[in-house]
Amino acid sequence: MPRMFLNGTAMSGGADHHLVGDAPLVAHTRTAPRYRFHAVDGRYPALEEGGDAAVEGEVYEMTYAQLREVLLPGEPDGLELGVVELADGSGSLAMVLRADHPAPRTDISELASWRAYRGAS
Template sequence: MFLNGTAMSGQADHHLVGSAELVAKTTTAPRYRFHAVDGSYPALEDVGAGGAAIVGEVYEMGYEQLREVLLPGEPAGLELGVIELADGSGSLAMILRVEYPALPPLTDISELASWRSHQDTK
């Protein structure tokens, strides 16, 4: 599971990861826009060409931890999807929900490419 926001190590929701093992600190392939949703959580949007490589962490997470703990803690504006990592492999990740009428305002933070960097600008 690729994490790029509040569940990464040192972040407020990291406890949702439980005992899942950190496999890698890496980036996505450069095909994503990165948004701050209402200033409170990040969201990846696959745009293909013209995107950015976004910083994150990959965890080896069991289905029970994912289903029972991590996913129920995710905001309604996100959904589980598959993303491309820098090395060309795929990973589960939370991505921006394609159609969600109640989605709060988005701020494009792709140039920062990191949720931590975005937090540092606040």
């Protein structure tokens, strides 16, 4: 089953966690320290390669049908499906910033956590 790294509103306790359904939580973890982390238009987080942030998140095992029919259609248009490196060196599917997305974004790499950003804003 594919693994999906979540770092925003679909994490446990988040407004969109219902999109995860009954998918099992595999790990609370971080990415490898090679990303920049943004708040896009203040509404959702986005990962981008090329920094040194180890971003907090959760990994779930999800079926392809659940990804295709439930989770991915609920994602904002500024994100696209990609692969990230996790702290343990393994890879996972994740939503990453679309390179050509024009929405304003704030770099929140120093926090490396959507929950910390939302608590601070």
